[in-house]
Amino acid sequence: MLPEYGHFALILALVLALLQASLPLIGALTGNRALMATARSLAAGQFVFISLSFIVLCALFMQSDFSVVLVARHSNTLLPDIFKFSAVWGNHEGSLLLWVWILSLWSVAVALFSRQLPLDMVARVLSVMGMISIGFLLFSLLTSNPFARQLFNVPAEGADLNPLLQDFGLVIHPPMLYVGYVGFSVAFAFAIAALSSGRLDTAWARWSRPWTNIAWAFLTVGIALGSWWAYYELGWGGWWFWDPVENASFMPWIIGTALIHSLAATEKRGVFNSWTVLLAIIAFSLSLLGTFLVRSGVLTSVHSFAADPERGMFILIFLFLVVGGSLTLYALRAPTVASRSHFAWLSREFFLLINNVLLLVAMLTVLFGTLFPLLMDAMGMGKYSVGPPYFNAVFVPIMALLFVFMGIGPSARWKKTSALYLRGQLLTAALVSVACGLLFPLLLGESYSVAAALAVCFSLWLILSMVVDIREKTRNAVNLVAGLKRLTRAYYGMVLGHVGMAICALGVCLTSQYSVERDLRMQPGDIAEMAGYQFEFKGSKKIQGPNYAGERGLINVLQNGELIAELKPEKRRYFAQQGQVMTEADIDAGLMRDLYVAMGEPLANDAWAVRLHYKPFVRWMWLGGLIMAFGAVLAALDKRYRLKATANNKRAADSAAALSIG
Template sequence: MLIEMIPEVGLFALIIALLMAVIQGTVPLVGAATRHPLWMAYARPMASGQFAFVLLAYACLTASYMLDDFSVATVANNSNSMLPWYYKFSAVWGNHEGSMLLWSLILAGWTFAVGHASRALPHDILARVLGVMGLVSSGFLAFVLLTSNPFARLLPDVPADGSDLNPLLQDVGLIIHPPMLYMGYVGFSVVFAFAIAALLSGRLDAAWTRWVRPWTNIAWAFLTLGIALGSWWAYYELGWGGWWFWDPVENASLLPWLAGTALIHSLAVTEKRGAFKSWTLLLAISTFSLSLLGTFLVRSGVLTSVHAFANDPSRGVFILMLLGLTVGASLLLFALRAPRVGQRVGFTGLSRDTLLLVNNLLLVIMTVSVLLGTIYPLLLDALGLGKISVGAPYFNSLFVPLTVLLCLFMGLGPVSQWKRTPARALWRHCWPSAVLAVVIAALVPLIYRGAWNPRVSLGLAAALWILLPMLKGLVVRIRQGTSWRAGLRRLSLAYWGMLVAHLGVAVTIIGVSVVANYSIERNVRMAEGDTATLAGYTFTLTELGKRRGANFVADTARLEVRHQGQSQGFVMTPEKRLYLATGMPMTDVALRPGLWRDLYVAMGEELEDGSWALRLQYKPLVRWLWLGALLMAVGGLLAVVDRRYRRRRRSAHHGAEETPA
């Protein structure tokens, strides 16, 4: 009997969580406005209670999946008794209702973390921050309860078994990609709440900036990893070897990442120089607004994608209203209150301040370009003005030159000085790196392929221009110590974080340049005993067979692969699966990964004579895309764990101190 009541317990917990979120979003804000300490004190316990009850609701939904309770509609529509337990666990968020509950849980978790990690903040600031996050939570919990109830029942017509999880989602990618992406999306709500609190209080000082920067870095690192995991998942799961397709759903995650990258650099200037305050606030509002826009695109039903679960117009209208209210109210507040927190700080035409400003402008232009290319076709369709398709040619024609310009200023930024940089000193530092970058970038394609490729050379030159001046600057800093060891000890983790993150950008650019221009693909027809060659590798199909999985049957192929000049080879075993509950076919590719290249084999369709269509691909440096993203995320997190930085954050409310930018 208790087991049968689990969904009702979860629904009741969600209702209590909504009530607590409403109290959290109103009473502390009124208390901060009226300077009422008791009302402000409601913020932290309400945040803790809201998190506890949302967690209870999520645990109840998870239990319904694990216990195969097909009386719950989401379980019946997205699970099956034959589904392995780990896919049942991830199926909780493999649908619209469950994914929005996960979103609400992560938002409540961020709120709980802020409440307990920000005890040193002034009470009025903390009350405003948690109050704003409570309002955001109220909107999402109301959305879940009113339009996307994950505990809706199918009584009395309970199916004997479930419809199964979409085979595309039966992968480890579903287990780790959405939670990581949501951690980034929702994490920017913290930065948004701090920005609104600064506007309400009229205070934006160095202490405020030091509290915001760690939360920004953590959210940005999670979003970076989430995007990289999504790219990796698409690469090996969809069977065509692509890692980015400029799909609207992919763009929905890229938009807040671009704005968040600009925000990180703007915060550095605000903390170090007290400049860009209004710009920082606007970027904080814009980054979270773009996260909400991504939610609207994916959850409203305006897109048809494996990522987009909702198809109920009422859900789209609700999210659109939530988006409009949040963005409209915050921008109105910004327009009214931003002059109170702004501050004029001077700097000359050539300085780190200027270079970071230019980089921020380029990032904003890139964001707007992606936003227009994503939204414009949807607007035309919604207004009945026709259907158009905006694809890779549009995005690449804008993104590639803007990225090259961004790299140009990225190479100069870390080696320039705040406020004023002598042009002659900057030239002396950078010209050897510029010459070396151009020479190496021109020679590598000639050595690697025997022919010059301007696109590859441009990408290599841009990446090397980021790296070489930065490495030279590192050597100069180390030499300033009494010894190499002393010089290394003088460098903070925040500085190392900047180096590692910029290294990650360079590594990703190299990977993109090489794999986009040097990939090789062959579509072949093979039967047992047939051989095909690709990029110096020989593929021999030695066996065709069948295999039974937990909830699918599969046609399998066994290929022996050997590189020219090597006596030993290896085996690759791609599959073509048919899922029993849905009758949906799926390709399970065979990958031979490596730091310098991937070999990729995907099975197509069986042909009339018993042979199979196979796709063979050679992907040089494709792993560098995700290695670079990992380095970026690590760089973003290094500043958070810097001991000096954390020590100064703890004492931020005692006065402004200077921290490394």
């Protein structure tokens, strides 16, 4: 009966979602405070029942209940417990339930941490989130039931989890990614609530901003974790960049980046109101588009779920309703509540606008590269592939231009800035950046790389511009420490975000330019030299795992005759999954470089095909991502977002109530 309990809990959650979508909205439209007050309790109730359903599914996997179709297809009695747990979302139906649960978690978080908001605004926001929940709960119950049973011919053993997914990366990567993906629903709900109520002022931006920052931070970590997982798991030393499904999460991240900057301008100066709302709509729409691409079967990728056309059509209809409905509301309401603030072409607002436009164009280039093969195939014009050459030729120059404006923006003043002032502030930083960029390839002693020189130049420019801005903001303080204490968490978050972006870009470019790779045949006693390191193959031995058997190699890494690492790559053959063979690389990781070894196929005379990689600065990609995410969280924790009863907040609430047309 346990699967039936989980299924029934989902049905009850759908009933509560229907109530959450309707009752608070009716209350907001009629001014009925009792109906508006139901929003929080309905969100909490929906969270409880979806959590119960999710716990039941976890229990079914842990118990290896193969009468449940999903468990039989994606688990096995020999599967380690940690992978039984992560197998819950290592498939379409379970990952969709995880998505729905995270959506309910965001809803209850808004309900709990929005006591300072006007009641009718909370009602509208939670009503929109209830509408989104209805769509996904219907999707789960009608097309993707995770509790479907096979009561006859129950198998004695399950088919096992895909060996690619039997990794710690599955435990942490999808939940982090989904929290970010789904988190943009909060920004979307605030935007729709603001449009519907006529409150497109600075108050809604202040309410929405911390939620958007947190969602963006989780999405950043999720993308970084996915890159790291692909790097060590796929066995070829890449981070799987520009894969179509990875692009599906990268596009909301790009627009989310534009959104958090636009929200800052709306909150500070009351500008870009309509533009900010549009970005919130686009960000969540891209999250839904990513869901369609992953679950419809239109893309072929190790990241995508095999799905039937019925599921793809359901998501497509839902995407059309959400995007079409929100854009229709935007077209009707945005012109009537557009901002009327003015600013000079040389001002912080102007540079934020330029950055937003560049980010939007960058997203469109990724969108085009991702969808172009699908469109050509759908029109019967043949099979096309869009890969790194296109993205490197189009996307990279846009990002380089973005870095230029990102460095200028923080030093510019609101409303109007003097060109002489900016030159005095930033000229030295620009000259130092160019000089260091030109010299850097020479210091490495390698062939000169123009791409590396440009990467160092732009990244250092971004970092030094932050140093200049900090110096300017602490100039009149008694001492540096006192000046630093005076700066807000939101400001430090912005600094960390920009520095993290620079470090990440530097890691991507330098590891691409200076990586060394060798494929060779090695038998016991052979020594290969690469990038100043010696790799000695000592042989291999048989190993036995809980659900696999294989061979483990031993390769000693020496530098100047001194042993610095023992690497033990593996070749595994899994008992289930038709004896699928997997490569498990081993890595000697460091801040400045990785030494990466993977075993290929066994050859004659105890020899193996071995792949060696020298990956300089590769860790900087993920370090930069973590720094950016920490900056976003720090900005969201700024104390002004936690004040509940200040005079400013009271005035904002009174003003919002007066503006409401609901």
